[in-house]
Amino acid sequence: MIPAAFDYAAPATVEEALALLAEHGDDAKIIAGGQSLLPVLRLRLNAPEFVIDLGKIDRLRGVREDGDALVIGAMTTHSAVANDPLVAQHAALISKAVATVADAQVRNRGTFGGALAHADPAGDVGAPALALGAEFVIAGQGGATRTVDAADFFVDLFETAIGEDELLTEIRVPKHTGWGAHYEKFVRIAQQWSIVAVAAAVKAEGGTISEARVALTNMGSTPLRATAVEQALQGKPATEDAIREAVGAVADGTNPPTDLNGDADYRKHLAQVLTRRAVLTAAGG
Amino acid sequence: MTKIELTVDGSKVSDDVEPRMLLVQFLREKLGKTGTLIGCDTSNCGACTVHLDGHAVKSCNMLAVQADGSEVTTIEGLADTYDGGELHPMQAAFHECHALQCGFCTPGMIMRSVDLLGENPDPSEQEIREGLEGNLCRCTGYHNIVRAVQTAAAAGKGAQA
Numbered sequence A: 001m002i003p004a005a006f007d008y009a010a011p012a013t014v015e016e017a018l019a020l021l022a023e024h025g026d027d028a029k030i031i032a033g034g035q036s037l038l039p040v041l042r043l044r045l046n047a048p049e050f051v052i053d054l055g056k057i058d059r060l061r062g063v064r065e066d067g068d069a070l071v072i073g074a075m076t077t078h079s080a081v082a083n084d085p086l087v088a089q090h091a092a093l094i095s096k097a098v099a100t101v102a103d104a105q106v107r108n109r110g111t112f113g114g115a116l117a118h119a120d121p122a123g124d125v126g127a128p129a130l131a132l133g134a135e136f137v138i139a140g141q142g143g144a145t146r147t148v149d150a151a152d153f154f155v156d157l158f159e160t161a162i163g164e165d166e167l168l169t170e171i172r173v174p175k176h177t178g179w180g181a182h183y184e185k186f187v188r189i190a191q192q193w194s195i196v197a198v199a200a201a202v203k204a205e206g207g208t209i210s211e212a213r214v215a216l217t218n219m220g221s222t223p224l225r226a227t228a229v230e231q232a233l234q235g236k237p238a239t240e241d242a243i244r245e246a247v248g249a250v251a252d253g254t255n256p257p258t259d260l261n262g263d264a265d266y267r268k269h270l271a272q273v274l275t276r277r278a279v280l281t282a283a284g285g
Numbered sequence B: 001m002t003k004i005e006l007t008v009d010g011s012k013v014s015d016d017v018e019p020r021m022l023l024v025q026f027l028r029e030k031l032g033k034t035g036t037l038i039g040c041d042t043s044n045c046g047a048c049t050v051h052l053d054g055h056a057v058k059s060c061n062m063l064a065v066q067a068d069g070s071e072v073t074t075i076e077g078l079a080d081t082y083d084g085g086e087l088h089p090m091q092a093a094f095h096e097c098h099a100l101q102c103g104f105c106t107p108g109m110i111m112r113s114v115d116l117l118g119e120n121p122d123p124s125e126q127e128i129r130e131g132l133e134g135n136l137c138r139c140t141g142y143h144n145i146v147r148a149v150q151t152a153a154a155a156g157k158g159a160q161a
Ligand SMILES: Cc1cc2nc3c(=O)[nH]c(=O)nc-3n(C[C@H](O)[C@H](O)[C@H](O)COP(=O)(O)OP(=O)(O)OC[C@H]3O[C@@H](n4cnc5c(N)ncnc54)[C@H](O)[C@@H]3O)c2cc1C
Pocket: A029, A030, A031, A032, A033, A034, A035, A036, A037, A038, A039, A054, A074, A100, A101, A102, A103, A106, A109, A110, A111, A112, A113, A114, A115, A116, A117, A118, A122, A123, A124, A125, A162, A166, A167, A168, A169, A191, A192, A193, A194, B042, B043, B044, B061
């Protein structure tokens, strides 16, 4: 199927894109890689009157260092993020999670910022961004720029802190250099959205976990940070038994969906198993 | 209508298209390149895979206007990117290994496989299977497809040696 007709512009700057958003309001839709938007338009689940393509704005693409942070442009493709040496060195959790997104073709078009803005609860980029305490840089009307913490960015199912006349421009990720990392994604078939997945980054010294960051994919309407588990892991030996005990309560307070892939209780069980595996692997076990 | 200019299979193309036109429609309906197939409505099957600036993408999940300024290679132009004969080594390997039955998935499989070897010239069997996860085949059970990619990889190594 093909989308309903729409008008189209591919502005060269963020300022022009914002002006078009202001002009067309509710009737406009941003297209980044189009890997989530086009399936929706093709099935006619949405029919914007105006589509604004960010593909020609070069400055939204690429990864750079800025002091203690790594800055990932919103339009950097999943493939570029997965293969970026700076991301591998300073935010390995993101490299690993992004490599599990969809398939090679989709990763060659889909973007890091597009996936975060789309905020599908089963998407694989939210949990690692949340675990590492990423900050989201959002450009608004009249040259305004604001920065939103990961904890405030994910609002609900397919809903983020980005306003209707705003754009996500870059994601700042605090460097976690030297941390072990693993993204444990559970699926039944190749190229599937996460049934549940767990993102874990661990700093281990001499076989002891000194710090841990853990976040969950598809255990609620947004990615969830497992703060209690992070605290329980602190100071524990990086052994299977110690980790099993520390992560036992990871599903407490979560509200996972029930669907054809499994019911909520099954997902709660999965979360425990996957957290143990993710932390153990991240700790080098 | 939006004006686009791009290179398709080595030829410069410039055209006015409706913004909603998918790249695969543009290739098939405007340029007559029906070698690129449409197998699904959900962006899952990979039958429509082409190269955009050298990398595999699903041409059904992209607007033609998004390809403005790019270089697109389809299965119909693949052999021309290789100056060794009538078939690209990947096409020859699919032929030799009988890596198809109905052939519907084949253009996409071949385009993705060429890109896969570009990224990783010597993949393991597991890496080939994972690398082709965005391409579905309903006939072969994949074994001969994997064998064809292995054969092309071995031929590539031979060519470099
Ligand atoms: C077959 C298939 C399988 C997939 N499997 C997975 C998977 O396993 N895991 C996973 O995580 N994802 C998966 N995806 C989705 C993929 O990750 C998409 O690339 C991603 O969700 C959207 O990125 P995009 O750049 O294509 O955004 P688009 O589709 O262009 O946009 C998505 C939404 O975000 C908005 N948007 C985009 N960029 C911005 C911006 N800078 N500022 C404000 N709003 C913006 C758009 O308006 C739109 O509403 C899959 C997709 C397909 C087609």
